[in-house]
Amino acid sequence: MTVLHVIFLVTAVVTLGAAVMVVTARNLIHSALWLILSLFGVAVIYGLLSAAFFAVVQVVIYIGAIAILMIFAIMLTRRVKQDVGSIVNKGWWLAGLLALVLFTALVWLFSTWSGFRTPLPELATDVDTIKVLGAALVSPSHYVLPFEVASVLLLAALIGAVVVAWERKS
Amino acid sequence: MESSTLVWLLPAPPLLAFFLIIFLTNRSKGLSHTLGILAVLLSFIGSMVIVVLGLRSGHLAEEPFTSVINWFPTGDTWFQIGVWVDPLTVATLFFVAWTILMIFIYSVGYQNYGQPKGDHDVPGLPPHGATEKDEHGHEHRVPSIEPMYSRFFAFLALFSFGMYVLVVSNNLLTLFVGWEIMGLCSYLLIGFWYAKPSARAAAIKAFLTTRVADVIMLLGLAYLYYLAGSLSYDVIFSEETLHLLTETGTPFLGLSAAVVIGIFLFIGTIGKSAQWPLHVWLPDAMEGPTPVSAMIHAATMVSAGVYLVIRVFPIISAGAVHGEPTVTMNIMAFIGAFTGLFAATIAVTQNDIKRVLAYSTISQLGYMIAAIGIGAYVAAAFHLFTHAFFKALLFLGSGSVIHGVEHGVLHTDEHVDPQDMFNMGGLRKKMPVTFWTFLIGGLALSGFPLLTAGFWSKDEILADAFAQSNWAVFITLAFAALLTAFYTMRQITLTFLGQPRTEASKHAVESKWTMTLPLVGLAVFAIGAGWLGITNDFPIIGGLLPNYMHDFVGETLAEHPEAIRFNWIPLLTSLAVAFGGLFLGWLVYRNVSAGEADPLEKPLGPVYSLLKNKYYFDELYDFIFVRPAYWISRNFTYLWLDRRIIDGFLHGVARVAYSLGGLFRNYIDRPIVNGFGDFVGESVKRLGRGARFIQTGRIQQYMVMALVIAFGTLFYYLFFLAQP
Amino acid sequence: MISLSYFLVFAAALFCIGLYGAMARKNSVAILMGIELMLNAVVINLIAFWRFRTPEVITGQAFAVIVFAVAAAEVAVGLALFIAIYRQRQTIAADEIDLLKW
Numbered sequence: 001m002t003v004l005h006v007i008f009l010v011t012a013v014v015t016l017g018a019a020v021m022v023v024t025a026r027n028l029i030h031s032a033l034w035l036i037l038s039l040f041g042v043a044v045i046y047g048l049l050s051a052a053f054f055a056v057v058q059v060v061i062y063i064g065a066i067a068i069l070m071i072f073a074i075m076l077t078r079r080v081k082q083d084v085g086s087i088v089n090k091g092w093w094l095a096g097l098l099a100l101v102l103f104t105a106l107v108w109l110f111s112t113w114s115g116f117r118t119p120l121p122e123l124a125t126d127v128d129t130i131k132v133l134g135a136a137l138v139s140p141s142h143y144v145l146p147f148e149v150a151s152v153l154l155l156a157a158l159i160g161a162v163v164v165a166w167e168r169k170s
Numbered sequence: 171m172e173s174s175t176l177v178w179l180l181p182a183p184p185l186l187a188f189f190l191i192i193f194l195t196n197r198s199k200g201l202s203h204t205l206g207i208l209a210v211l212l213s214f215i216g217s218m219v220i221v222v223l224g225l226r227s228g229h230l231a232e233e234p235f236t237s238v239i240n241w242f243p244t245g246d247t248w249f250q251i252g253v254w255v256d257p258l259t260v261a262t263l264f265f266v267a268w269t270i271l272m273i274f275i276y277s278v279g280y281q282n283y284g285q286p287k288g289d290h291d292v293p294g295l296p297p298h299g300a301t302e303k304d305e306h307g308h309e310h311r312v313p314s315i316e317p318m319y320s321r322f323f324a325f326l327a328l329f330s331f332g333m334y335v336l337v338v339s340n341n342l343l344t345l346f347v348g349w350e351i352m353g354l355c356s357y358l359l360i361g362f363w364y365a366k367p368s369a370r371a372a373a374i375k376a377f378l379t380t381r382v383a384d385v386i387m388l389l390g391l392a393y394l395y396y397l398a399g400s401l402s403y404d405v406i407f408s409e410e411t412l413h414l415l416t417e418t419g420t421p422f423l424g425l426s427a428a429v430v431i432g433i434f435l436f437i438g439t440i441g442k443s444a445q446w447p448l449h450v451w452l453p454d455a456m457e458g459p460t461p462v463s464a465m466i467h468a469a470t471m472v473s474a475g476v477y478l479v480i481r482v483f484p485i486i487s488a489g490a491v492h493g494e495p496t497v498t499m500n501i502m503a504f505i506g507a508f509t510g511l512f513a514a515t516i517a518v519t520q521n522d523i524k525r526v527l528a529y530s531t532i533s534q535l536g537y538m539i540a541a542i543g544i545g546a547y548v549a550a551a552f553h554l555f556t557h558a559f560f561k562a563l564l565f566l567g568s569g570s571v572i573h574g575v576e577h578g579v580l581h582t583d584e585h586v587d588p589q590d591m592f593n594m595g596g597l598r599k600k601m602p603v604t605f606w607t608f609l610i611g612g613l614a615l616s617g618f619p620l621l622t623a624g625f626w627s628k629d630e631i632l633a634d635a636f637a638q639s640n641w642a643v644f645i646t647l648a649f650a651a652l653l654t655a656f657y658t659m660r661q662i663t664l665t666f667l668g669q670p671r672t673e674a675s676k677h678a679v680e681s682k683w684t685m686t687l688p689l690v691g692l693a694v695f696a697i698g699a700g701w702l703g704i705t706n707d708f709p710i711i712g713g714l715l716p717n718y719m720h721d722f723v724g725e726t727l728a729e730h731p732e733a734i735r736f737n738w739i740p741l742l743t744s745l746a747v748a749f750g751g752l753f754l755g756w757l758v759y760r761n762v763s764a765g766e767a768d769p770l771e772k773p774l775g776p777v778y779s780l781l782k783n784k785y786y787f788d789e790l791y792d793f794i795f796v797r798p799a800y801w802i803s804r805n806f807t808y809l810w811l812d813r814r815i816i817d818g819f820l821h822g823v824a825r826v827a828y829s830l831g832g833l834f835r836n837y838i839d840r841p842i843v844n845g846f847g848d849f850v851g852e853s854v855k856r857l858g859r860g861a862r863f864i865q866t867g868r869i870q871q872y873m874v875m876a877l878v879i880a881f882g883t884l885f886y887y888l889f890f891l892a893q894p
Numbered sequence: 895m896i897s898l899s900y901f902l903v904f905a906a907a908l909f910c911i912g913l914y915g916a917m918a919r920k921n922s923v924a925i926l927m928g929i930e931l932m933l934n935a936v937v938i939n940l941i942a943f944w945r946f947r948t949p950e951v952i953t954g955q956a957f958a959v960i961v962f963a964v965a966a967a968e969v970a971v972g973l974a975l976f977i978a979i980y981r982q983r984q985t986i987a988a989d990e991i992d993l994l995k996w
Contacts, residue, residue, distance in 0.1 A: 004896050012904050023915030035927050042934045049945045066969050073973040077980040088918040089989045095917035099910040106906040117897040118946045136952045143956040150963040157967030161974035867992025
């Protein structure tokens with residue numbers, strides 16, 4: 001039981017617990033707040049995985065933008081009788097069953113894989129992963145194309161979102 | 171060209187004219203009659219050439235002009251047809267060609283060519299006259315042209331074709347073909363004015379009566395063909411065939427085949443030549459236009475009947491023990507003589523000018539038949555020859571008289587029957603040419619001695635009868651000759667002599683040259699034709715001219731008949747009956763005035779009405795044959811057989827089909843076929859209606875469903891299919 | 895020693911929870927939150943695989959960056975749609991937006 005194990009277990013429990021609260025909270029704002037907690041947990045996991053950049057990006061983008069955006073959306077789409085009635089639809093039990101089945105299947109499937117218990121390899125200490133990541137993203141021989149396409153995608157999404165949500169003056 | 175080839179061409183021009191007229195020149199009257207006359211003129215010239223060639227040949231009987239072709243195959247051999255010209259043919263061709271040509275020329279005038287179209291003339295009815303304005307503006311009625319002019323000439327041409335075919339044929343089958351063609355044409359021409367009910371009825375009567383006879387004749391022909399294997403003259407008249415025919419027995423009363431065939435063929439003649447008992451059609455046939463009557467009843471058709479029996483005389487006389495007549499000949503003698511007298515008695519009381527001539531024809535044909543019956547072959551042919559000329563002359567003359575009186579009828583608007591002799595009188599002055607030619611014809615018919623043809627031929631028959639001591643025939647024929655002279659003079663006196671009895675006859679005019687020229691032409695023959703047969707030992711003049719008839723025509727028979735020795739008794743008898751009859755006729759009728767009844771009516775009493783009504787034979791036949799036929803055809807064939815059985819069967823079939831159809835429709839088509847179709851559609855709809863609920867519009871449900879199916883498939887794949 | 899299995903199981907669990915949220919929740923924004931959880935699980939998976947299997951190649955991280963970008967775009971558009979729908983229908987409950995049905 002190393003320190004890593006402990007940190008991981010705690011983080012995992014917190015994240016998964018928060019995730020469960022996200023999907024079961026009646027109040028949507030609570031749900032959003034639990035989501036933020038869950039996302040924090042995920043950021044910690046990224047840290048555990050030596051992906052420091054991603055931990056920061058997770059916090060900045062997911063929590064700082066996406067979750068906030070969701071809170072805005074929740075507030076903009078409030079109904080008076082929102083807290084009345086069931087929060088799940090009719091087939092929730094089937095969904096739960098399916099999720100369970102999927103989990104079981106996935107775990108079992110992975111366990112049959114030979115590389116399931118790969119130990120943690122050592123990282124090369126002289127490599128600055130962020131620099132390498134940046135170079136890879138803009139290098140023509142690496143991943144500049146997906147990067148640019150992703151930018152176009154973001155542009156399209158931006159324009160699309162504005163257009164869709166624009167209030168028409170009738 | 172060879173003479174036998176020319177003979178083939180004799181019937182061709184009239185046939186061609188017939189087709190050309192009906193297909194091409196029907197509208198043009200002038201063109202039609204030109205075609206017709208041209209055609210018979212060509213045939214006439216051809217016939218005259220053949221006649222001359224035949225006379226010059228010298229031995230025409232042994233070597234007749236003949237030529238054959240194969241017509242249809244009969245087993246291994248061919249049925250051959252061809253032409254045959256022997257002396258009998260030559261004599262017949264002569265009078266046939268002349269009379270047909272004269273009748274054609276006459277018809278141009280008779281059908282009023284050149285006259286205006288009638289006021290109310292319709293095709294199918296006789297023309298009724300047109301109204302013309304003359305130079306002073308007076309309107310008067312004139313005869314109008316026949317609307318069906320071209321049709322008339324077409325039929326006449328077809329008729330001529332039939333007669334020529336009959337005369338030149340070398341076998342009995344093509345003779346029968348010509349016979350039937352003439353039968354058809356007589357139907358068409360008697361019923362020429364088809365809108366007149368009396369004409370239609372007469373045409374049917376003529377056709378049916380002769381049909382009865384023709385069927386039996388055909389049976390005779392078939393039997394002959396069966397025994398002899400051929401119908402050509404050179405085969406059937408040969409020694410072997412005649413011998414075979416006389417030897418073969420038949421189930422008919424044990425008579426030989428020759429007798430039976432002879433009787434059957436003779437029955438054909440009874441029909442065609444209007445002998446008793448099938449005489450009833452000929453008087454009614456006067457419904458046709460007068461040239462038709464002349465054609466049918468003098469020149470061609472009735473002569474064809476006599477021609478047939480003369481032609482088949484070898485069969486009729488086959489097996490005769492020398493001098494004794496055969497059964498057939500006895501029958502013929504009886505029927506001929508009986509008819510001769512029978513018809514003459516009726517002719518005495520007829521008022522219609524054409525009817526007198528009709529009965530006269532029947533009577534004279536009886537003479538010829540009787541002549542054959544007593545074996546006077548040459549005399550029969552001779553009388554046929556002369557009779558054609560003077561009877562055609564008489565008919566055409568009567569047509570001219572009727573025309574003249576009709577002109578008077580139109581002029582005076584008097585409604586009298588222009589054919590009734592009691593409405594005529596004094597026409598001698600108004601129509602001289604007609605009068606003189608008619609007189610010549612009438613005297614010929616009566617047997618006026620020396621100068622007229624009828625005398626020589628009639629005398630020959632009487633002489634033959636006397637020479638054979640056949641008193642029955644002799645006396646019957648002599649008495650008939652008396653009556654003949656009597657009614658002929660009656661006719662001439664009533665028509666031409668004395669004073670006109672009606673306004674119409676007062677205004678009668680002579681006919682045009684197209685009508686009077688043929689009369690003159692025929693009159694020449696009516697006088698001169700008799701001199702061709704003067705018996706060699708006739709007192710004074712006998713021997714001046716050879717007896718052409720006897721020498722030439724007589725050769726046709728295998729056994730040349732011997733010339734009859736001259737005897738005073740028959741001569742005196744015929745002189746007596748001729749002069750006596752003529753005188754009596756003139757005496758009785760010379761003073762009949764207008765409106766008076768027939769002078770014979772009172773003296774004869776009930777006999778008069780018996781004769782006038784033709785011995786009520788028409789009524790008898792109507793009762794025995796016509797009415798039962800109508801009854802059977804109406805009640806049995808029509809009502810029962812046709813309506814009940816045939817129609818009933820058809821209706822039954824229809825009903826069965828209909829109900830079957832209904833069954834099919836209601837039990838198979840509707841439930842099964844339609845039902846299946848409907849079922850398919852219905853089930854698809856129901857399926858759809860049920861299945862559509864999957865589409866709830868809720869995407870979460872879609873997602874769940876997708877995942878379920880995906881996991882299921884994956885699960886199935888991993889665990890069951892892919893076994894590592 | 896921490897092995898890959900820990901992270902994989904963790905990511906699977908997070909994914910399934912997110913799946914349950916996406917399938918069961920009525921509110922559309924809640925569904926979107928579930929989707930976000932799923933996407934996060936995916937990225938964790940990607941990074942874990944990179945760290946444990948190919949740490950010397952940067953491809954795993956580049957892939958993860960792109961996934962991030964896509965997720966963000968998707969949320970933005972989705973929320974814009976929800977707002978538009980809310981304006982029209984006054985509701986964003988998923989089972990009430992069911993016009994495209996039979």
